[in-house]
């Protein structure tokens with residue numbers, strides 16, 4: 001499973017890579033929205049971990065792009081300073097869940113796992129529906 | 135505040151002008167009223183005075199004139215009576231029958247002396263004079279002039295009496311001394327139209343003539359009379375009896391005069407050199423009125439040298455001709471002086487009254503304006519920022535009320551200023567802390583993520599030496615503390631909009647207690663909840679109010695030793711500030727250590743904590759207060775050292791009022 005982590009902070013990127021790689025994911029990182037968009041085109045990741053606040057284009061913009069180009073890709077939003085409004089906006093734009101920085105490796109791993117599990121369930125249900133339809 | 139000061143100052147500036155004009159208006163008012171009163175009373179006073187004084191004087195003069203007339207007539211009657219009595223004597227008749235002139239003259243002289251006659255005589259049937267008193271006692275027969283007194287008696291045979299004017303020839307024939315006495319030179323006001331010549335030569339007399347009968351036969355006429363020219367008896371008697379010798383400033387008050395024509399022939403009016411004013415004339419108006427028209431004259435008149443209140447009446451002779459006047463006058467000076475004195479007293483009183491009125495007006499105006507001016511000064515002081523303006527001594531009445539109100543107003547301004555300043559400081563503090571926290575959190579949370587990740591990842595390794603593991607554990611704990619602090623900062627700074635929902639407050643409290651129950655159990659502190667009944671439904675942000683409750687309950691837990699208790703209860707209540715506003719009060723009471731009174735004010739300040747480093751951030755109550763205030767509610771604290779504390783959270787029903795949204 002390919003996971004793309006998008007953040008303007010190298011330390012966050014390194015941390016996430018370390019944790020998720022240990023969990024067995026194939027981790028790619030992007031330092032900006034532009035980079036991320038290019039990486040998505042090339043690698044078609046199965047999960048996005050996106051920081052909301054970044055210079056230039058921000059996480060919200062990226063999420064809108066992803067919803068258009070690759071709908072269905074689960075996105076986890078992270079932020080060091082979250083207000084109720086930003087969380088709500090993120091969820092409305094299709095984010096699967098929200099995680100506040102700082103987090104421990106366990107917290108991150110749990111969050112990613114639970115998102116993927118629920119997504120799996122959904123897909124399975126969808127598949128079942130498809131199957132029964134035939 | 136600034137605009138209030140501006141208004142006060144502007145009104146203060148105008149106030150001086152208004153005040154000064156108020157004072158002069160007051161004084162003018164007083165003056166006007168007193169002037170009016172004075173004018174009216176003066177007018178009425180003068181009228182009354184004139185009526186009284188001069189009316190009285192005029193009456194008196196008229197009465198005096200009557201009295202004098204009566205005396206004059208009495209004199210005439212007296213003469214007539216004396217003559218009549220004389221004619222009745224038997225000896226007299228027989229002497230006359232015998233024409234014993236010498237004997238008759240003796241009798242006549244006796245009679246004249248007794249009756250105070252100037253002349254007396256006997257005229258015979260043929261009109262010739264038999265004899266008379268005086269130097270020409272026995273005139274030669276046929277030489278005598280026509281006797282104007284006896285003539286009517288010879289014709290009518292009845293007695294005659296009254297006033298006559300005798301010409302100088304008759305007087306000379308009668309008695310040259312009398313003629314001489316009658317002569318009065320005219321001094322002033324010669325009027326040839328009335329009387330020619332430079333002197334009066336005729337004599338005015340009061341006289342009578344009585345027929346003498348022998349049986350039925352008329353044997354003669356007895357005549358006699360008194361010359362009025364230069365006579366002093368009548369006028370001086372008048373002065374002595376009617377005026378009782380009264381004098382005023384060396385002059386006699388009452389004067390009386392007998393006029394022959396318009397000239398004074400018998401008078402007690404004196405000239406400047408102390409002479410009787412004989413030969414002087416009456417004014418043409420009086421002459422015309424009295425002599426010409428035969429009317430009474432009563433008015434003030436200038437007599438010789440003084441003003442008199444006078445009365446004149448005509449004197450008619452025995453044939454009914456107006457030949458002279460009788461005059462009585464009272465010196466006007468006396469009355470004039472009374473009038474003047476009374477008037478000056480009047481004016482004095484009036485002026486004094488006016489001065490008093492002005493003074494009073496000034497005083498009253500000052501009494502009113504002085505405290506008002508002080509109030510204006512005070513308001514200027516307030517405008518310049520003073521909250522303890524100088525108001526001066528407390529006054530009574532409306533001004534006192536004004537002072538009191540002003541003082542209350544200033545106190546209210548002070549209170550308002552204090553609270554608004556505190557509010558401003560508080561919100562400024564909160565805003566800057568919020569900005570700071572947001573920035574710091576954002577910057578710190580990224581590296582913190584790195585620290586947490588790397589230490590935890592290291593801890594996962596199994597080949598670590600025990601002391602390295604314990605060191606890493608220390609790093610994790612320290613980092614957790616940083617994380618907590620940053621989270622508290624964020625909570626504090628987060629000015630998120632409320633997400634209010636209709637809420638059953640008892641259920642919210644129950645769920646909040648459930649979250650801390652385990653911690654309490656571990657510490658050995660009991661938490662009890664007494665839910666209130668029939669509470670109004672509140673519209674609140676559940677998660678925020680829950681964090682408030684948790685904050686406050688955990689504080690209570692921290693303050694309470696094992697074995698203690700925390701009681702939470704809810705009750706419907708009315709707001710103490712917004713009158714009549716319904717709401718719910720949640721009380722959290724503990725049996726803990728209590729809060730020193732000097733800390734009560736600081737509890738809600740961000741970063742105020744008494745807890746050990748790592749235990750408290752000092753943000754819990756600051757955040758809680760912010761949340762409650764954004765709901766339009768309040769938090770109160772009561773505490774007693776060693777016994778415990780009570781936190782009262784009051785939340786209004788029906789959501790937060792619109793005007794309170796400024797804090798959110």
Ligand SMILES: Nc1ncnc2c1ncn2[C@@H]1O[C@H](COP(=O)(O)OP(=O)(O)O)[C@@H](O)[C@H]1O
Pocket residue numbers: 685689690691693724726727728729737738742743744745749750751752753754755756779
């Ligand atoms: N129930 C209580 N009893 C005694 N002291 C209290 C109570 N609640 C709060 N305090 C005092 O108020 C201070 C501030 O509390 P708070 O703002 O919650 O910060 P913190 O709990 O992090 O210290 C506490 O440190 C404590 O001294």
Ligand SMILES: [Mg+2]
Pocket residue numbers: 685688689750754755
């Ligand atoms: Mg606390």
